[in-house]
Amino acid sequence: MKENLLSLDGCAIKxxxxxxVEETRQRLVSRDEATSLSELFGLLGDVNRTRILYxxxxxxxxxVCDLAATVDMPETSVSHALRLLRTAAVVRARRDGRMxxxxxxxxxxxxxxxxxxxxLRHDAPVVAKKKLLKKPARKGRG
Amino acid sequence: MKENLLSLDGCAIKxxxxxxVEETRQRLVSRDEATSLSELFGLLGDVNRTRILYxxxxxxxxxVCDLAATVDMPETSVSHALRLLRTAAVVRARRDGRMxxxxxxxxxxxxxxxxxxxxLRHDAPVVAKKKLLKKPARKGRG
DNA sequence: TTCATATCTGAATATGTATGCAGATATGAG
DNA sequence: CTCATATCTGCATACATATTCAGATATGAA
Known part of the structure; x- marks a missing residue:
């Protein structure tokens, strides 16, 4: 019998x-940190923002206008994206005249x-791209 | 007169x-790569998945059950999260008996x-956390 | 075989987020 | 001052995504 019961906030989990588990729980990033981390990653989790960043x-x-031309997006979209990135301190803005x-x-x-x-370039496609894998097809990856 | 017109897919952009712009466009990651990158980042852009990964x-x-206990989430949610991460080759699964x-x-x-x-730890809070900035408060930025 | 356990999956919904438009703001020119 | 330019912002909608439940699958035990 290996299983144990660990009580967390009043709810027993096997x-x-x-x-x-206990040790990992103590060394784990806090919820606030995890939230910040995921918010940062989430910002990068949009193709247009990704292209802007790269x-x-x-x-x-x-x-902004050159950026819009570079990634071939309407300037409004670029501006929206940049606002999010700026707010999260991923990019920095500098004003020069009107620009x-x-x-x-x-x-x-x-x-x-x-x-x-x-x-990405070393490890091949990161995501199957389709609606997940319809078939598991768990084969050559051992 | 500094401005130019650059024609992209038939649409002129200033x-x-x-x-x-031209040089950057040539060295920019492709759309497919950007998509893969953003999909990877997007996977990390969820608090629960982030906590699982850390x-x-x-x-x-x-x-799975220890993971669920560690991050204090229902096993089903953990399983869903792990499927996405597994599909994207962010995590690797190994079967041992029923586990x-x-x-x-x-x-x-x-x-x-x-x-x-x-x-994150060096650069302080990444995101303002609130609903962005409610007031522009665009003042001391000049 | 049948039963129990550990994990997985599909579907529904509820919530979040990107996109485009219309208008606002900020700066420079005249 | 007024006008034009460059960028920003709020709102509405259309799309995507997380969460939960119910049931399916896979393995081990008897």
Whole structure:
């Protein structure tokens, strides 16, 4: 009999390795941190914002209209996207006359984008792209 | 007169630095790559999945029930989350008897999680958390 | 075989989010 | 001042996504 019961907020949950669960729970990121992390990731989880960010990674700094031209999107959409990214301190804005120039906020962001792109290019398609896999087709991945 | 016109798919868009736009467009990640990248980021853009991943980062390997206990979520929710992560090759599953053990797929993922957590902890709150800024309060920014 | 356990899956709904439009704001020129 | 340009913002809707439930599958035990 390996199973144990671990009581969490008054609700008993069956666990196998209670010690490891307890230890992991203590070292786990807090809910607030997890929320912040997921909000950051969520911002990158949109194709248009992603393209904007990688455009900035390549270009260094671009104004809204050039950014819109680069990623081929209406300026309004780019502006909406940039607002979210700016609010989350993923990009930084600088005004020059009537124009706003945007660039990535810091090297953490650049590294994050670069690392993920490397991951993608080395590890092949990340997502099946379709509506998940209709068939499990669990084969060559062992 | 600095402005130029750059024609893209038959639609003229005003740009400031046409050369930089053109160069950036050529070096920009493709749409397919951007889609894959954003899908990966999108997977991390959910608090529950984020907590699951950081739990795996701490624990190394956990079965579904221990994972559920660790992050304090119903097993069904954890299973749903794991399916998405598994499909995207973010986590890897191993069966042992009736149980499935999950761990992070590779070091890219570990590095990504670690880097982002460092970014968060060094750079303070990533997102304002509220409904964006209610007041523009555009004042001291000049 | 039958039963119990651990996990998975599909469907419904409820919530969140992106997109485009219309108008607002900010800056520079005259 | 007025006008034009560059960007921003709020709102509405259309789309996507998380969550939950009920039932399915897979494995082990008897």
């Amino acid at each position: 666990v196998v390795d209670a010690a490891r 455009a900035l990674l390549e270009a260094g700094e671009l104004c 706003m120039f945007y660039r990535l906020e810091d090297d953490h962001i650049r590294l994050l984008l670069d690392l993920t792109l490397q991951h | 740009v400031v630095d046409a050369a930089r 739990a795996l980062l701490e624990a190394g390997e956990l079965c 499935m053990f999950y761990r992070l797929e590779d070091d890219h993922i570990r590095l990504l999680l670690d880097l982002t957590l460092q970014h």
